[in-house]
Amino acid sequence: MNALRILSDEHQSLAAVLHAIRFMLKDIAAGKLEPDRALFQAMVHYLEAYAEQRHHPKEDRLFAILKTRTAQGAEALATLSAEHAAGPERIAALRRALADFTADPRTLDAFAAAFDQYATFYRTHMMLEEEAVLPLAHHALTPADWAEVDAFFAEAETDKGGEDFSALFDRLVECAPEPIGLGARPYAATR
Amino acid sequence: MTTGNILEVKDLSVAYGKVEAVSKVSLSVPRGSIVTVIGPNGAGKTTTLSAIMGLRPSSGRVTVDGTVETVPEVERMVVRGVNLVPEKRELFGSMTIEDNLLLGGFQRHRQGHRDQRDTMEEVYALFPRLRERRQQAAGTLSGGERQMLAVGRALMAKPTLLMLDEPSLGLAPLIVREIFRIIAELRRRGVSILLVEQNARAALQAADYAYVLENGAVKIHGAAQDLANDPRIIESYLGLASKHQERLSA
Numbered sequence: 001m002n003a004l005r006i007l008s009d010e011h012q013s014l015a016a017v018l019h020a021i022r023f024m025l026k027d028i029a030a031g032k033l034e035p036d037r038a039l040f041q042a043m044v045h046y047l048e049a050y051a052e053q054r055h056h057p058k059e060d061r062l063f064a065i066l067k068t069r070t071a072q073g074a075e076a077l078a079t080l081s082a083e084h085a086a087g088p089e090r091i092a093a094l095r096r097a098l099a100d101f102t103a104d105p106r107t108l109d110a111f112a113a114a115f116d117q118y119a120t121f122y123r124t125h126m127m128l129e130e131e132a133v134l135p136l137a138h139h140a141l142t143p144a145d146w147a148e149v150d151a152f153f154a155e156a157e158t159d160k161g162g163e164d165f166s167a168l169f170d171r172l173v174e175c176a177p178e179p180i181g182l183g184a185r186p187y188a189a190t191r
Numbered sequence: 192m193t194t195g196n197i198l199e200v201k202d203l204s205v206a207y208g209k210v211e212a213v214s215k216v217s218l219s220v221p222r223g224s225i226v227t228v229i230g231p232n233g234a235g236k237t238t239t240l241s242a243i244m245g246l247r248p249s250s251g252r253v254t255v256d257g258t259v260e261t262v263p264e265v266e267r268m269v270v271r272g273v274n275l276v277p278e279k280r281e282l283f284g285s286m287t288i289e290d291n292l293l294l295g296g297f298q299r300h301r302q303g304h305r306d307q308r309d310t311m312e313e314v315y316a317l318f319p320r321l322r323e324r325r326q327q328a329a330g331t332l333s334g335g336e337r338q339m340l341a342v343g344r345a346l347m348a349k350p351t352l353l354m355l356d357e358p359s360l361g362l363a364p365l366i367v368r369e370i371f372r373i374i375a376e377l378r379r380r381g382v383s384i385l386l387v388e389q390n391a392r393a394a395l396q397a398a399d400y401a402y403v404l405e406n407g408a409v410k411i412h413g414a415a416q417d418l419a420n421d422p423r424i425i426e427s428y429l430g431l432a433s434k435h436q437e438r439l440s441a
Contacts, residue, residue, distance in 0.1 A: 005416055009396050016364035023363070138420050166372070173369045174320065178333040180363040182320055 003062060003149045004134055010055045011126045013169065017043050018119045020172070023180045025112045037102045039175050039187035044098055046172065048091040050165050054156065056084050059129070061152050062137060069140040076132040083125050094118045197222045197352045197383045203251035205242045212238045213407045220352060225374065225384040227394040227415065229428060230404035236387040237278060239404065240354050244268055244275045269298045272351035278360060280341040284330025288321050288340055291329050295347030307347065314343040317373065335366035342373065353377060354385040359393060371397050391428035395419040
């Protein structure tokens with residue numbers, strides 16, 4: 001049942017990056033922080049790539065097994081499935097707003113609005129998973145199911161071919177301004 | 192070594208005058224594991240760690256690596272491989288990062304060990320940021336960097352059991368994630384961890400086993416994964432909806 005811990009852990013990582021973007025946008029709007037566009041791009045990339053490549057495939061596998069064990073939560077699972085499918089489109093909207101902001105700093109408000117929309121969507125999505133679906137899985141899956149899920153998750157964790165999200169997260173922490181990170185430094189300079 | 196536990200605490204009690212702050216707390220830390228103590232503010236978590244470390248007078252029995260420490264004393268606990276990262280970090284702000292680290296290795300130096308430079312390199316490998324700023328005064332560091340230095344200083348004593356008191360306190364989610372990643376890495380390197388945290392969600396995710404302390408006594412204990420799904424814990428300490436909302440909207 002280590003899978004539940006991994007999913008919750010991944011939610012924390014995504015939530016931490018959402019928190020960081022929100023904080024930076026507030027400080028930029030207040031004139032307290034100069035925007036680091038490369039850092040924003042890296043954070044949005046993390047939200048997209050980590051969710052799509054690492055996180056959602058695990059959830060999809062768990063949810064598929066859950067469906068075979070109980071009819072409970074069917075509505076929530078259908079919602080989550082649709083949201084996973086719509087994820088790329090939603091993040092693309094955020095990426096477009098960031099690209100506009102990168103080209104023209106006067107579009108900060110539009111970028112902030114696009115971010116708010118995405119953060120609200122993703123927060124609601126994670127809450128639905130944590131409140132309705134993961135507790136259900138905890139009770140409904142059999143030991144054999146958990147062994148299968150844990151094995152799938154373990155394989156996904158050791159996939160060496162994918163992006164090094166741990167290293168990326170380290171760089172985000174290193175470059176994010178205080179107090180959310182270790183202190184502002186240009187993201188591009190750390191390459 | 193007589194058991195698989197690096198630390199065993201039996202019936203630990205601490206009183207402030209007539210008020211008993213910790214009452215007959217028993218817990219154990221299996222070698223190579225992460226054990227967490229969670230609970231509300233004022234539950235006695237910090238007092239428990241302080242008493243184990245010998246910073247507060249206590250009654251009960253503390254066994255480190257199979258040997259009973261009748262009256263725990265700080266210096267002896269450090270020699271026995273136990274070290275504490277205090278809640279307030281307690282760094283020397285006017286001293287450089289490097290000097291703060293060297294102070295952490297002082298006890299080993301007194302014992303005749305001369306591996307402080309090698310250990311410091313290990314600390315720098317774990318916290319590259321500290322290497323970059325090694326000649327900088329500790330007082331100029333950010334909150335996250337100070338926490339890293341506090342952990343690094345404790346590691347200079349080459350502990351087999353590291354006790355961390357509220358390592359996430361006052362830190363933003365991004366840095367909290369980083370600190371917990373480092374805690375997991377320390378465990379991979381063979382350091383056993385006793386972690387006191389108010390951030391129950393993060394602590395239960397990181398830990399193998401958990402104790403819930405309330406009003407100075409252990410109320411519940413069990414595998415961290417089980418407690419994370421225990422309705423009593425969810426209601427009292429995780430409060431999923433409100434906490435999640437709060438965490439994401441902060």
